[in-house]
Amino acid sequence: MTDSSIVENLVHWISKSIEIPVGLEDALLSISVSKQLKKGDLILKSGEMVKKTYFIIDGCLRSYLTDQAGKEHTIQFATENWWISDFRAYFSKKAASLNIECIANAHVIEMNWSDLDWIYKRFPTIETFQKGNLEKHLISLNTRIQSQLELGAEERYLKFILDYPKIAEYAQNKHIASYLGISPQSLSRLKSNLE
Amino acid sequence: MTDSSIVENLVHWISKSIEIPVGLEDALLSISVSKQLKKGDLILKSGEMVKKTYFIIDGCLRSYLTDQAGKEHTIQFATENWWISDFRAYFSKKAASLNIECIANAHVIEMNWSDLDWIYKRFPTIETFQKGNLEKHLISLNTRIQSQLELGAEERYLKFILDYPKIAEYAQNKHIASYLGISPQSLSRLKSNLE
Numbered sequence: 001m002t003d004s005s006i007v008e009n010l011v012h013w014i015s016k017s018i019e020i021p022v023g024l025e026d027a028l029l030s031i032s033v034s035k036q037l038k039k040g041d042l043i044l045k046s047g048e049m050v051k052k053t054y055f056i057i058d059g060c061l062r063s064y065l066t067d068q069a070g071k072e073h074t075i076q077f078a079t080e081n082w083w084i085s086d087f088r089a090y091f092s093k094k095a096a097s098l099n100i101e102c103i104a105n106a107h108v109i110e111m112n113w114s115d116l117d118w119i120y121k122r123f124p125t126i127e128t129f130q131k132g133n134l135e136k137h138l139i140s141l142n143t144r145i146q147s148q149l150e151l152g153a154e155e156r157y158l159k160f161i162l163d164y165p166k167i168a169e170y171a172q173n174k175h176i177a178s179y180l181g182i183s184p185q186s187l188s189r190l191k192s193n194l195e
Numbered sequence: 196m197t198d199s200s201i202v203e204n205l206v207h208w209i210s211k212s213i214e215i216p217v218g219l220e221d222a223l224l225s226i227s228v229s230k231q232l233k234k235g236d237l238i239l240k241s242g243e244m245v246k247k248t249y250f251i252i253d254g255c256l257r258s259y260l261t262d263q264a265g266k267e268h269t270i271q272f273a274t275e276n277w278w279i280s281d282f283r284a285y286f287s288k289k290a291a292s293l294n295i296e297c298i299a300n301a302h303v304i305e306m307n308w309s310d311l312d313w314i315y316k317r318f319p320t321i322e323t324f325q326k327g328n329l330e331k332h333l334i335s336l337n338t339r340i341q342s343q344l345e346l347g348a349e350e351r352y353l354k355f356i357l358d359y360p361k362i363a364e365y366a367q368n369k370h371i372a373s374y375l376g377i378s379p380q381s382l383s384r385l386k387s388n389l390e
Contacts, residue, residue, distance in 0.1 A: 065341060073344035088337040091330040124319055127326060134329040135286040141336040142283035146260060149268035149376055181344055
């Protein structure tokens with residue numbers, strides 16, 4: 001696949017929300033790098049400055065943090081038409097606290113945040129579009145916080161596979177458990193009880 | 196305090212981030228309603244459509260959800276220069292799942308979301324400003340999710356009083372406990388251990 005054809009995917013996805021301004025496709029093409037990632041590839045390490053963001057064409061990535069005891073906690077999964085980065089670190093101009101790894105061979109568009117900011121300035125409607133994306137991100141984070149407070153482990157798991165069936169396919173048991181905030185053993189027990 | 200002087204507070208706060216466009220202050224004044232709230236006032240109830248958002252001049256509000264067992268979970272506290280609403284419900288065009296109550300006598304600016312959208316369209320730089328606010332909101336939600344996964348109850352409480360000293364003053368023990376996801380008894384024990 002050429003860069004031009006993968007940017008078409010991104011433009012097609014944007015066109016579902018706003019009318020594509022003249023020149024946007026060329027501008028996106030000029031800042032996009034097409035990358036093939038393999039399962040296990042680490043594209044961001046905790047402690048690094050966050051310079052890039054990724055739009056997923058296919059495959060699956062996850063971001064996670066490692067606590068002081070060495071335990072991993074999954075923060076986000078990203079599959080087709082999702083973005084992944086360490087958003088908190090980038091927006092607060094701090095070094096990454098997250099790692100990002102590929103968990104199923106993936107095809108992504110890599111962009112520099114600084115280039116994306118240039119796009120926002122040049123095409124103000126994209127900023128409106130990006131505001132919409134931030135609102136969607138906010139919905140998903142709020143939903144996660146509310147589920148964690150309100151629902152038991154089984155209900156959280158059932159909601160997860162209902163909301164994200166594709167991710168449930170790609171991700172390993174231990175990744176899903178660490179996203180739901182339960183142990184892999186509890187998740188296995190819970191799944192066998194449901195069968 | 197007149198409406199005009201409270202809108203000055205809001206404009207002053209906005210002016211820390213962007214240059215105030217000509218006409219913005221009058222436009223904000225035309226959509227703002229100054230409200231004095233008393234401790235215990237409920238300004239949004241779960242199940243209602245979310246039509247309004249609130250900018251806090253002083254005092255303190257909290258949003259919370261009540262689970263099926265009747266237990267309350269605090270989702271957000273808001274004090275001076277913060278906004279509060281059921282953002283998830285508004286952005287996803289659903290009925291409120293949260294309640295919002297005043298927990299310390301407060302002075303707020305009430306705005307209709309639809310009027311605020313009109314402001315965004317009329318003053319594009321405000322949209323940039325609002326995108327910045329969404330990014331900050333995203334940082335705080337991510338921080339909360341990461342703390343919940345990574346830190347123990349005591350560390351979460353210490354981080355809370357460090358990050359939000361004003362809220363720790365206003366909020367009752369049970370509200371803070373329900374924000375941290377622990378029982379009021381655990382919080383009391385934890386606080387007396389720290390003394």
